Amino acid sequence: MRAAAVVLSLFVASGVAVAGPPAGVDAVAHDLAASPGVLAQVHARLAATSKVDLAPLTEGALRRRVDQVGARVRASKQLPADLGPLLQVRAGNRAALTTTANALVVAEPASDEITSVTAYSRTGAHRLSVDALPTDRPLFVVAVDRQRVLAANLAKLRASLRALGVRADEPSGAGGYDAAKITSLRLAEDHEPDLRGDAEIYTLVAGVGPDDKPVVDTVQMPYLDHDKTTYTPNQVLVNWSHFKYAAADAVMMEEDDNFSYGELARAAAKAILAVAGAGEYIPVVDAILAAVPDSFWTNDADYVDSCYTIRKQPLGATATLNGARGNGVLGLSTIHVPAT
Numbered sequence: 001m002r003a004a005a006v007v008l009s010l011f012v013a014s015g016v017a018v019a020g021p022p023a024g025v026d027a028v029a030h031d032l033a034a035s036p037g038v039l040a041q042v043h044a045r046l047a048a049t050s051k052v053d054l055a056p057l058t059e060g061a062l063r064r065r066v067d068q069v070g071a072r073v074r075a076s077k078q079l080p081a082d083l084g085p086l087l088q089v090r091a092g093n094r095a096a097l098t099t100t101a102n103a104l105v106v107a108e109p110a111s112d113e114i115t116s117v118t119a120y121s122r123t124g125a126h127r128l129s130v131d132a133l134p135t136d137r138p139l140f141v142v143a144v145d146r147q148r149v150l151a152a153n154l155a156k157l158r159a160s161l162r163a164l165g166v167r168a169d170e171p172s173g174a175g176g177y178d179a180a181k182i183t184s185l186r187l188a189e190d191h192e193p194d195l196r197g198d199a200e201i202y203t204l205v206a207g208v209g210p211d212d213k214p215v216v217d218t219v220q221m222p223y224l225d226h227d228k229t230t231y232t233p234n235q236v237l238v239n240w241s242h243f244k245y246a247a248a249d250a251v252m253m254e255e256d257d258n259f260s261y262g263e264l265a266r267a268a269a270k271a272i273l274a275v276a277g278a279g280e281y282i283p284v285v286d287a288i289l290a291a292v293p294d295s296f297w298t299n300d301a302d303y304v305d306s307c308y309t310i311r312k313q314p315l316g317a318t319a320t321l322n323g324a325r326g327n328g329v330l331g332l333s334t335i336h337v338p339a340t
Helices: 002-014 025-033 036-046 060-076 146-163 261-273 285-291
Strands: 051-053 087-091 104-107 116-120 125-129 139-144 177-187 201-208 214-221 235-239 247-254 302-311 318-322 328-337
Touching (some): 025 087, 025 104, 025 116, 146 214, 146 261, 177 302, 201 235, 201 261, 201 285, 214 235, 214 261, 261 285, 285 302, 302 328
Parallel strands (some): 104 139
Antiparallel strands (some): 087 139, 104 116, 116 125, 177 235, 177 328, 201 214
């Protein structure tokens, strides 16, 4: 009864016409705005980190709400039940995050096409344009931990690829392996609006294995949060022991909601199976991009860029590659990764 009274008071005080109480992540944003003690804990932790898991800070009705919404997200995305906390809070305008007074709480937009969101405070609710966020009031954004979701989806992608006869992220030989290591990476555009937070970028590295079977390795890039920023991750991009030829292709994507990774697996498998066994290296980027279904390009996973024919260089050699789309610049060096 008390929770219902809080909902009613927020919506009456706002003067905003709302069809009914909020649902899903929006409901968590609404309840967090009405929980000053929890919001104060979130505010304190955001001073030292970019994101805060919400569940450990909550109890009672708010904890039940957080758990309920997290369970619904897992079910809707067919994610494992043991995935861990899924709801996080981050600052929407860190420059104003000096207090929780007059704070606004919003749910992260569910897609790139949403142009406005409902912002909740202790006194009401109103609409905010995603292109004109307030700069004079603290703004907290409740969101699904999409890096955790992406990791689970990439695990499903690898399982689907293997079921289709494609090698995916297999172990290396006992003697170590040569690799192309990312020394720098910069994107002009990550396809992620500001209110959607950090980008969730991953790369498919594709080619033909030593046994003439198709290979797709998945590389998650959790550090690649923003465009127009140069990152120096020293991350392995290509494990050369997985590939027959001294060349491989890379397709970089930004994960968004509702995309079927099973469809992506089928598209990639179809594309690479068509060139595997040809007896020579054939780039597969165009084949992969042509094979994915039309739904891929609408409101789903975004194509960021691709690199054709990443060639294996001598140990210690460096190279700079411009993406075929002109969006990414990739610095690589060749290293040997010894066996442990």
